[in-house]
Amino acid sequence: MIQLTNVSKIYPNGARALVDVNLKIGKGDFVFLVGPSGAGKSTLIRLLYREESPTRGQVQINSKNLVRMKEREVPYLRRNIGVIFQDFKLLPNKTVFENVAFALEVIGVVKREVRTRTRATLELVGLASKETSYPHELSGGEQQRVCVARAIINNPALLVADEPTGNLDPDTAWDIMDLLYNINKRGTTIVMATHAKSIVNKMQKRVIAIENGKVARDEEKGGYGYDT
Amino acid sequence: MTLNSSRYILRETVNSMKRNPWLSIASVITVMVSLVILGFSIFFLANASNMAESFESELEIATFVKDNATSSQVDALRNQILEMPGVASVTLVTKEEALQDFGKTLGGTQSNLLADLGGRNPFPDKLTVKATDPKNVVALAEVVAALPEVDKVRYGQGFVDQLLKFTQWLRWIGFGVVAAFSVAAIVLISINVKMNVFSRRREIQIMKLVGASNGFIRWPFLIEGLALGLVGGAMAAGIVGMGYNSIAMYVLSKMTFLPVVQNDVLFRQVTFGLLFSGMAMGALGSGISLQKFLRA
Numbered sequence: 007m008i009q010l011t012n013v014s015k016i017y018p019n020g021a022r023a024l025v026d027v028n029l030k031i032g033k034g035d036f037v038f039l040v041g042p043s044g045a046g047k048s049t050l051i052r053l054l055y056r057e058e059s060p061t062r063g064q065v066q067i068n069s070k071n072l073v074r075m076k077e078r079e080v081p082y083l084r085r086n087i088g089v090i091f092q093d094f095k096l097l098p099n100k101t102v103f104e105n106v107a108f109a110l111e112v113i114g115v116v117k118r119e120v121r122t123r124t125r126a127t128l129e130l131v132g133l134a135s136k137e138t139s140y141p142h143e144l145s146g147g148e149q150q151r152v153c154v155a156r157a158i159i160n161n162p163a164l165l166v167a168d169e170p171t172g173n174l175d176p177d178t179a180w181d182i183m184d185l186l187y188n189i190n191k192r193g194t195t196i197v198m199a200t201h202a203k204s205i206v207n208k209m210q211k212r213v214i215a216i217e218n219g220k221v222a223r224d225e226e227k228g229g230y231g232y233d234t
Numbered sequence: 235m236t237l238n239s240s241r242y243i244l245r246e247t248v249n250s251m252k253r254n255p256w257l258s259i260a261s262v263i264t265v266m267v268s269l270v271i272l273g274f275s276i277f278f279l280a281n282a283s284n285m286a287e288s289f290e291s292e293l294e295i296a297t298f299v300k301d302n303a304t305s306s307q308v309d310a311l312r313n314q315i316l317e318m319p320g321v322a323s324v325t326l327v328t329k330e331e332a333l334q335d336f337g338k339t340l341g342g343t344q345s346n347l348l349a350d351l352g353g354r355n356p357f358p359d360k361l362t363v364k365a366t367d368p369k370n371v372v373a374l375a376e377v378v379a380a381l382p383e384v385d386k387v388r389y390g391q392g393f394v395d396q397l398l399k400f401t402q403w404l405r406w407i408g409f410g411v412v413a414a415f416s417v418a419a420i421v422l423i424s425i426n427v428k429m430n431v432f433s434r435r436r437e438i439q440i441m442k443l444v445g446a447s448n449g450f451i452r453w454p455f456l457i458e459g460l461a462l463g464l465v466g467g468a469m470a471a472g473i474v475g476m477g478y479n480s481i482a483m484y485v486l487s488k489m490t491f492l493p494v495v496q497n498d499v500l501f502r503q504v505t506f507g508l509l510f511s512g513m514a515m516g517a518l519g520s521g522i523s524l525q526k527f528l529r530a
Contacts, residue, residue: 055443078448085445097437111242112446156444 007033007164007195008054013063015049015219023049024060025219031197033163036190038206039199040230041216047199050216051168054197055087056080067164085113088157088194090167094149096141096156102128103137106155113160123159131155131185147178154185158194165189167198171205179205203230246454247461257429258462261422265466265515266473268415269508273474275408276504280495282404295375295389297361303383308359311383315363320374322364332357358385416515423462423519427455431523452524459520460513467512471505 008031015024023046031037039047052058053065056072065072067083075083096105107124115123128134131151141149150170157165167186171179183205190196200206206213206229213228214221223231297315299308308326316324327335333355337347348355363378365371371389379387431438441451478501482494 081442081445081447083445084443089443095436095440095443097440108440109444112441112444112450114450156440160444 007031007035007068008197009064009066010050010053011064011066013053013060013065015046015053015058016061022219024053024216027063027216027219027221029214029221029224031195033195034190034193036187036196036209036211037198038209038211038213038228039197039216040201040206040213040232041222042232043201045216046219047216048168051166051197051199054164054166055084055089081113085160086162086164088154088160088162088165090150090153090157090165090170092169092172094141094153094173096149096152098141100140101137102133102139102141102144102152105141105152106159109156109159127155127159130158145178146174147181150174150178150182151185154182154189158189162194164195164197167196167200169200170198171200171202176204183209203232206230243450243453243457247457257422257426261419261426261462261519262466262469264415264419264422265463265512266469268412268419268515269467269470269511270473271408271415272412272511273470273504273508274477275404275412276507277474277478277495277500279405279408280497280500281493282400284493284495293365293371293389295363295365295371295378295387297363297378297387298385299359299361300383300385301358303359307383308361311381312361314381315361315378318374318377320366320370322366324364325362327360327362329355329357329359332360416511419463419466419515420519420522423459423516424523426462427459427520428523430458431455455524456517456520459516459518461516463512463514463516463519464509465512466515467509470512471508474508475501475505 008029010027010029013024013027013029014022016022027046027050039050041047049058053060053072054067056065056075059065059073063073067087070083072083097108100108103124106127107120110120110123125134125137128137131154133148133151133155136144136148141152144152150173154170165186170186171182174182179202186196186198187209210227212226213223213231215223215231299311303311305328308328312324312326315321333347336357340347363374365374375387375389378384438451482496485494
């Protein structure tokens, strides 16, 4: 599903975020990206939804080449990729319902369908009772659920998450992980960058460690592998 | 574009304008001022060139024949001029007729007048030459003046040139002022749109993230620019239309001899032209500020 071939990313200031990375991630996989801060995890995540393009090498998702992709094709790529952030990125002046519905509205889905799909997705993430609340009225965990709901409402084949539990307490973090686990069970590929050692160790999923922009370790059913 | 998207875009446009009401008002006013000046300049120039034309069409060359020329020589001269290219007509006013006319203005009789003048008619024979094209007047006058029987010629020397120079000058100044205000209007609209883009950057970021097309993201801003320009253009069209009509009425009632342009076609063209220019300014303004921000 995802293939990175000899990917390097050098920023204009000279920072080498990724150096000659080769990766293959299969459909339906659940992959943790671990490694020290600044090792290149976030850069790798951003390459996947084409927020950035590599300096060298190729990125392919579902056999679509993201490097050669035209600018006007990018929106259609993104409709098939959900993105979750550490800081949720919700719109403060919109309700929970509106925040999630927004993802459908702006791609031109008709109103009735927006309503039914938004309700169903909020049900799935356990926020059906909060749909008229505003983000500031919610706990961190609830806000992250809204973000997850917005990311999955289009039934994307791929869900990427950049430290989704970074701002949450351990119990709430596990709630989110349960949610992601269930989404993965339904066939969605998940790539998650994280520093949460206990989560990585307990989930026993594939772990890819990035250090100094290179793949330092890649193991099935791996552990976090760093002492924090 | 679905009905649903259009509704979203329209809603965002209105919200966007509400967000910076003063900037919106300032943009509309600058568009309006620039177009009011443009509109009045067009009408003023139309009148100036109309006036120049009507003066030009009355231009004729008064050709004074030498005193010692015989009447057959005068006739021959008249035919000679009539055959020149570019001559429309030649009218002869003999020295007797000229004296008579002069006498009439004094209210006396010719015999008395001639006697009073010492028995000598001071008026020369005059040939009034009209050119087919006013532009040829100067060249024609020079040719006629060079004929041996001709004493001197007189025409509206300089006047036409000055009028044309004046309108030309006016055209440049009008053009400069309109250009300056147009640039100001476009810059203001682009600042307006840019500020709205900035205040909605979070929303735009998410829109891009969930796969809204660039066109979809751009529309509200583009429509906002167009709407600001259109409102300014409409106000300008109203002001220029009503303003010109009342000025024209006033001039016609006070100075009936002035040729005031009252042309419905021109009127419509200027009105629609102002509306269209307003929209073009708006589109240009928002286009400038939208050019970059979607590239990231």
